[in-house]
Amino acid sequence: MDHHITKVSEHFWIIEENGVRSFLFEGDERAMLIDTGFGTLPVREMTAELTDLPVFLVNTHTDKDHTGRNRDFGPVYMHPAEMEHYKNALPEGCAMDAVRPLWEGDILDLGFWKFEVILTPGHTPGSIMLLERQRRMLISGDTIQDGEIFMFGAGCNMQAFQESLRKIEAMSDAFDSIWPSHGSYPLTAELIPKILQGAEDLLAGRLSEQEPPWPMPCKKYAFDAAAFLYHFE
Numbered sequence: 001m002d003h004h005i006t007k008v009s010e011h012f013w014i015i016e017e018n019g020v021r022s023f024l025f026e027g028d029e030r031a032m033l034i035d036t037g038f039g040t041l042p043v044r045e046m047t048a049e050l051t052d053l054p055v056f057l058v059n060t061h062t063d064k065d066h067t068g069r070n071r072d073f074g075p076v077y078m079h080p081a082e083m084e085h086y087k088n089a090l091p092e093g094c095a096m097d098a099v100r101p102l103w104e105g106d107i108l109d110l111g112f113w114k115f116e117v118i119l120t121p122g123h124t125p126g127s128i129m130l131l132e133r134q135r136r137m138l139i140s141g142d143t144i145q146d147g148e149i150f151m152f153g154a155g156c157n158m159q160a161f162q163e164s165l166r167k168i169e170a171m172s173d174a175f176d177s178i179w180p181s182h183g184s185y186p187l188t189a190e191l192i193p194k195i196l197q198g199a200e201d202l203l204a205g206r207l208s209e210q211e212p213p214w215p216m217p218c219k220k221y222a223f224d225a226a227a228f229l230y231h232f233e
């Protein structure tokens, strides 16, 4: 399996697995892992090598490429709007009674890091972003990225996605860097209006239809900044 660990800065690592990223932030008394990848990596053991502190798990959202090793952790924190989506395709070895709620505006206070929860539905019903105001960083999940943005199937809603991007765009004076789960990183807020334009062009029928990268019930619509995988009803 293609993977690697990058130490980005003091107390901050990225664990990369076949095109999906997990983030580890070490605080003063505990560390936070964001997402657990496809499940091919022993993420829990890997985090234990990077930090001696207890690690708790947060999911940006619960698609299968973000929850593959949730089973190796105790509680898993996510927005309540995401719980149904998680339950509908519960990863092997996971149980709903391990799920804990994270609400809009909650602060995940690690001491060194303080992340604020922002609800950004659209890609999934309860996708969240995490904003670190002091270090001016935004963890964006799958919603802001320059790769292929999955926007088809149950739980996806393009209008909600656009609304979430507008909400984050309005907060863009609070962060300098964006850390997405897929595509290149770090990104800047300049990408947000480009994705919004892409969404508008998609819905107006101005983007050309291509086949998806592998067989899926959608088409691919590329624009200059990223691409949508989308299915017109």
Ligand SMILES: [Zn+2]
Binding pocket: 020, 063, 065, 066, 142, 181, 182
């Ligand atoms: Zn993903």
